[in-house]
Amino acid sequence: MKQKLTIAVASGKGGTGKTTVSASLACAAADTGHKTAYMDCDVEEPNGHLFLKPTINYRHMVGIPVPVVDQDKCTACGLCGEICQFSAIVCVNKNVLTFDKMCHGCGGCSLVCPTEAITEHSRNFGVVETGDCGNNLKFCHGKLDVGEIHSPPLIEAVRETAQGEDLSIVDASPGTSCPVVAAIKGVDYVLLVTEPTPFGVNDLEIAVDMVKELGIPHGVVINRSVPEHTLARDFCRDNNIKILVEIPDDRRVAEAYSKGELPYKGVEGYRELFKELIDTIIEEAGR
Amino acid sequence: MIEITVISGKGGTGKTSLVASLASLAPKPAVADCDVDAADLHLVLDPQIKESHDFSGGKLAEIIPARCNSCGKCYELCRFGAVIKNENEKPAYTIDPISCEGCGVCSYFCPEKAIAFEPAINGQWYISDTRYGPMVHAKLGIAEENSGKLVALVRDQAKKIAENKNLSYIIVDGPPGIGCPVIASVTGTDYVLIVTEPTLSGEHDLERVMELVNYFKIPAFLCLNKHDINPTMSDKIENLARNAGIKVVGRIRYDRAVTEAQIKKLPLVEFTDAPVATDLKNVWNTLIQEINSLQKGSHN
Numbered sequence: 230m231k232q233k234l235t236i237a238v239a240s241g242k243g244g245t246g247k248t249t250v251s252a253s254l255a256c257a258a259a260d261t262g263h264k265t266a267y268m269d270c271d272v273e274e275p276n277g278h279l280f281l282k283p284t285i286n287y288r289h290m291v292g293i294p295v296p297v298v299d300q301d302k303c304t305a306c307g308l309c310g311e312i313c314q315f316s317a318i319v320c321v322n323k324n325v326l327t328f329d330k331m332c333h334g335c336g337g338c339s340l341v342c343p344t345e346a347i348t349e350h351s352r353n354f355g356v357v358e359t360g361d362c363g364n365n366l367k368f369c370h371g372k373l374d375v376g377e378i379h380s381p382p383l384i385e386a387v388r389e390t391a392q393g394e395d396l397s398i399v400d401a402s403p404g405t406s407c408p409v410v411a412a413i414k415g416v417d418y419v420l421l422v423t424e425p426t427p428f429g430v431n432d433l434e435i436a437v438d439m440v441k442e443l444g445i446p447h448g449v450v451i452n453r454s455v456p457e458h459t460l461a462r463d464f465c466r467d468n469n470i471k472i473l474v475e476i477p478d479d480r481r482v483a484e485a486y487s488k489g490e491l492p493y494k495g496v497e498g499y500r501e502l503f504k505e506l507i508d509t510i511i512e513e514a515g516r
Numbered sequence: 517m518i519e520i521t522v523i524s525g526k527g528g529t530g531k532t533s534l535v536a537s538l539a540s541l542a543p544k545p546a547v548a549d550c551d552v553d554a555a556d557l558h559l560v561l562d563p564q565i566k567e568s569h570d571f572s573g574g575k576l577a578e579i580i581p582a583r584c585n586s587c588g589k590c591y592e593l594c595r596f597g598a599v600i601k602n603e604n605e606k607p608a609y610t611i612d613p614i615s616c617e618g619c620g621v622c623s624y625f626c627p628e629k630a631i632a633f634e635p636a637i638n639g640q641w642y643i644s645d646t647r648y649g650p651m652v653h654a655k656l657g658i659a660e661e662n663s664g665k666l667v668a669l670v671r672d673q674a675k676k677i678a679e680n681k682n683l684s685y686i687i688v689d690g691p692p693g694i695g696c697p698v699i700a701s702v703t704g705t706d707y708v709l710i711v712t713e714p715t716l717s718g719e720h721d722l723e724r725v726m727e728l729v730n731y732f733k734i735p736a737f738l739c740l741n742k743h744d745i746n747p748t749m750s751d752k753i754e755n756l757a758r759n760a761g762i763k764v765v766g767r768i769r770y771d772r773a774v775t776e777a778q779i780k781k782l783p784l785v786e787f788t789d790a791p792v793a794t795d796l797k798n799v800w801n802t803l804i805q806e807i808n809s810l811q812k813g814s815h816n
């Protein structure tokens with residue numbers, strides 16, 4: 230492997246086994262000698278730590294700049310409320326009110342204020358924790374505070390923690406909207422995890438559109454695959470998308486998962502499966 | 517009229533399948549699919565679209581090349597990395613619509629007024645008929661923001677229709693997670709039904725979701741799906757919910773018929789008479805009993 234690779238694991242729909250796959254891949258990569266970082270960017274519901282059980286050794290709060298108004302300097306001109314696209318600052322009855330949770334931290338209000346009444350201070354809305362899972366495997370995740378609506382800056386903060394590992398595995402949140410884009414933008418390869426059910430395939434279709442729009446090379450893992458359910462297989466064939474592996478629907482995997490154990494570690498045959506998968510991905514991504 | 521929002525925190529717990537069955541069991545429902553990012557409910561309820569509308573959640577900036585003098589002000593001011601510098605090209609700057617947050621700062625401060633700032637079309641929303649009642653649903657464009665606004669709009673429309681037609685229930689299929697679209701799907705709703713599964717991740721996500729409903733002070737109920745894949749964890753999760761003041765309205769067993777029903781495009785309760793269907797009916801009946809007794813309580 231020549232260059233450094235960042236691989237994101239995503240899925241249009243939640244609950245397809247994305248975290249199991251990404252955490253297992255991270256272990257497989259580390260075990261085959263790659264210096265690896267696992268980055269959990271599903272900041273609304275981070276679960277990777279339940280399976281990888283890292284020792285957290287560093288934690289920092291993440292904030293965005295929000296306005297603070299010095300009412301003595303304010304002339305109630307109303308310009309700040311006009312520029313703000315997110316209703317996070319308004320001027321009513323000669324008073325300026327701010328709504329920190331709505332603020333995207335664009336800086337428009339402080340730039341536009343003619344009397345320099347607005348300064349910015351950082352408001353925390355989540356935390357990034359980094360740690361170690363032993364041999365070759367670094368861990369990082371972000372946790373969005375409850376009641377917060379705006380996750381992309383936190384996701385970016387998680388991705389910024391990557392430090393020269395050969396391989397970074399990014400666990401993205403489910404779906405296709407802004408948090409997912411923040412997690413997968415600029416990665417080298419996206420692995421889309423799906424189930425062979427009608428819901429699964431419908432959501433896969435949307436996820437494929439997303440990675441195509443972003444122009445990222447991608448492949449599919451069919452999880453909980455049952456031979457007679459061919460929907461996902463047909464879809465990939467018709468759209469010329471490579472299926473890297475089918476993971477069988479296996480009660481042992483479901484049981485291990487329910488206890489917070491990775492099939493990679495506990496269920497026979499899966500160690501080999503994921504080691505092969507990581508090799509395939511590296512090959513595909515290197516093209 | 518009672519609005520019930522079904523959420524799950526973690527995805528893939530069978531939320532949408534449950535919602536399809538609730539839509540079939542509820543008398544006179546309106547249905548709102550607020551999982552706008554990965555909408556699946558239409559695959560089962562088979563809506564006939566009556567009205568289709570564009571959705572604009574915000575504005576986007578775009579440089580008009582003929583007016584731009586390549587001064588670089590926009591590049592300097594944009595905090596979202598959306599203004600891209602193109603070496604040796606004219607104009608020297610362009611805006612990446614996927615990164616643009618829609619804050620308008622560049623457009624406001626451009627000395628040449630060279631940046632257009634116009635409403636973007638971020639998706640579509642629909643009013644449809646289904647065999648159960650009216651349905652409002654939506655499709656968010658790829659990589660779009662503001663799914664929260666779209667969720668609020670879908671709920672609002674469903675409410676209006678339910679009021680006009682004098683319907684008894686609005687069943688809302690909520691999005692996964694605890695972020696912006698989820699908050700938009702639970703604020704101001706009458707009741708939340710949380711669907712979870714007995715796994716370590718399910719437990720972990722449930723804690724976050726319960727925190728969220730408590731934060732917004734919404735009465736909530738819990739239903740455990742696939743409870744038999746880990747009975748010990750099922751008991752643990754039920755206790756967790758009870759201690760948080762959330763009533764458990766039922767357990768649903770694991771059955772592969774769930775996928776078969778999806779393939780046949782039928783709510784599970786119409787697809788089979790197997791015990792799993794009885795579980796679902798019990799969930800609905802218990803939920804309604806609990807809601808009725810709460811409603812009486814609040815009127816006295």
Ligand code: SF4
Nearest residue numbers: 313332333335336338
């Ligand atoms: S920083 Fe931007 S989003 Fe925040 S209040 Fe000011 S103008 Fe609004």
Ligand code: SF4
Nearest residue numbers: 303304306307309342
């Ligand atoms: S722009 Fe400045 S002076 Fe004008 S209302 Fe806002 S804070 Fe006050």
Ligand code: SF4
Nearest residue numbers: 584585587588590626
């Ligand atoms: S600020 Fe306006 S004129 Fe200057 S580079 Fe940007 S678009 Fe061009």
Ligand code: SF4
Nearest residue numbers: 594616617619620622
């Ligand atoms: S509107 Fe805001 S986010 Fe978009 S390009 Fe302009 S400054 Fe950047």
